[in-house]
Amino acid sequence: MTSCKKAFYFFVLCFGFQITVFAQDTSHFKIIFGSCNKVDLLNPFWEDMGSRNPDLFLWGGDVIYADTNDMSKMEAMYAQQKANPAYQKFIQNVPVMGTWDDHDYGINDGGTEYAMKRKSQQLFLDFIGLPQDAAARSREGVYSAKTFTQDGKTIKVIVLDTRYFRTSLQPSSDPEKRYRPNRSKKGTILGKKQWKWFEEQLEEAADFTVIMSSIQLLSAEHGFETWGNLPNEVKRFEKLVKNANSKAILVLSGDRHISEFSKKNLKGLDYPLIDFTSSGLTHSYTAYDGEPNQYRVGQVVSERSYGVVEIDLKNSSIQLKIIGLGGEVLQELQQAY
Template sequence: MKNTGIRRFSILLFCVLVFQTLCAQKEDSGAFKILFGSCNRTELPNPFWDQMAATQADVFIWGGDAIYADTRNMRKMKRMYNAQKNIPEYKAFAESIPVMGTWDDHDYGLNDAGAEYDQKQKSQQLFLDFIGMPSDAETRQTEGVYASKDFSVSGKTIKIIVLDTRYFRSSLKRAIDPEKRYAPSTDTTNTMLGKEQWAWLENELSEAADFTVIMSSIQFLSNEHGFETWGNFPHEVARFERLLEKSNAKAVILLSGDRHIAEFSKKELPGLEYPLIDFTSSGLTHTYISFDGEPNAHRVGEVVTRKNYGLIAIDLSTNEVDFKIMGENNQVMQALTQDY
């Protein structure tokens, strides 16, 4: 009688575990998860690597400032990259998930730097070493760190594009307003991406994909704060928007970092059947804690000023996308859902 009771309990427990497993599989099936983050000082604690690893996401994207080198000394820069790579929590995380990414000014080499930075070719190779770009990759042979990768899941394609907003970028126009650092330029010869990268981006967007996620590093939609933004080159913003409309690319999502804050921005474009969302997540180890407000006509929700990373879950069966600004201890600090 005792053995029978044990067997019944064992069978019941087995059924419960199987049911839970099936439910978990059902919940996760058809979902593609993207993690991203920016603004990471190697000398400061990063509370997120183990937490992000537990999400079992499909890819992690660096949004820039993986280190704070700010130097023309490539030996110093290499030491900083090696220090970051050898942080035990990051090393384990990077070995468990595909890593992509772009740079921003501090891992590019100098604060707010663009095409004028004289060590950019050497810096490029160090950055590509850091994110594990194969030695025979095309990006190794071209200027800049822009790249793309297609992921095929449940019969659908997710294209991830990382742009380089540093290597080719023209000089910025200093603002007259003392409350702002930069002002929009009227010089239409100025460029954000450069001729070759623009042509490459047009070709990438012409390729069929069910979702296209573009990492820009600097913000695209928020353009009133007077710091670095695509809005400093209004003609390049217009060109990007025209390209999206012309390409008929499905479900394009923008990601950005740089600002030491996190926020969602959204804009309706006449030629798109969906709103353009710019999800800003920054920073991983330090943030703009003295932030006291700034205008953003496209903002949805509130600005987050605590340490954060971005989590995107694409439901490939419904085309619904969940955007989450994640904080410590798995706290969802802000969320947004969009149907595509």
């Protein structure tokens, strides 16, 4: 387990002198996350994100846009991102975890059929900083988990891989939609081994659990990529959440080039399941003109933004914020647990 502490200071007046006394603010744990980052476009957020002193940064996918079978091209793009001065400064002070999505996986909307996925996997793990001798290097996929301990509470972060094992999607006959739901029990998003691993992770006790999925879990009516294209996988996910040994579970997602909050009440769960989508960092769906989402809370944000998850460990609540240019709070949501 990793212990993360955040320093702050206050002033004490003693015999006419000002003394700076350092203490530890451990009552909050802050995660910042984002997705959809083209290396040849300006990402205007690194400095602002760093100024918020996060305990963790999560890549939500599409770290680069390398839809290619050419691994040298992909490797060069990762190198370009890693050499970005603003990003270099940011990661000096902030731990990084994350997953990939289709464009850094290597093929648009791609899944298990992608021929270069094994080599692509190693390049992503290189970028994210996984040690060469890590056990995860020898298994398929980029899923991972880490538990942080702070102020006597545990925060578990689970990063899923929704690409490596995902079976083919069914095209839609509706010209307004790309895919239609496949209700067959044969289709999968996580694959047999990752599902087993995921179940084991949720069996472990935690006060707060944050799950990073590159694609949306709850919003399923738009016809693009979503867990909803395989409804039986959604049911399996929700069943695991209801049986999890965690006091609070939150889902994060990206991919869509929009940001929004989705909330669903699950029978047998005494708090709503929230899917916080944040996308994108360098470009967004500026032509957005509306789409259905029965679970949406608030409005869709279709400008560049990133997400902030601030966990109040003392009061068992989570504050979610969509942050735009100049640090503007574009929308926020708070949930008690």
